[in-house]
Amino acid sequence: MSWWKKILAGDGGSIKPQRLDYLNEGLALERHGDFEGAITSYQLALRDEPANVKVLQYIAIALSRTGRQEEAIRHYRRALELQPDLAGAHYGLAFLLRRRGDLERAAEHLRAFLSRPPRDPEMARWVDHARVALAEIDGGEGGEVTA
Known part of the structure; x- marks a missing residue:
């Protein structure tokens, strides 16, 4: 292992890439009125966890707030396919x-x-x-x- 990797890894173990918390990033963007930015963050969160019903609901909400009703409907339906209740x-x-x-x-x-x-x-x-x-x-x- 190179000295640079040892410094970054700390204990000489492998370097693990840090995962961004796209869901919380999306929520923060949405609170500030940046619905398009929130949608992008939620889409990234869905890329990591396509079956996350919480993210599917948040993206549906943001899509409906931007007038993208049909997309919002698709996301709500997908969430209900995964969790019918x-x-x-x-x-x-x-x-x-x-x-x-x-x-x-x-x-x-x-x-x-x-x-x-x-x-x-x-x-x-x-x-x-x-x-x-x-x-x-x-x-x-x-x-x-x-x-």
């Missing part, structure tokens, strides 16, 4: 489908979300929002409800 993906997908006029499928995802709602008291407003949206769909009002 994923409440957040059902919630997000329901409102994207509703916005595009697919009320029947939106209602299916709202029902799936409400069948296992988050128990966290801070999530109560989202549960109420889903109930109201489902009631509007079932009642035939069909008015747009924003997520």
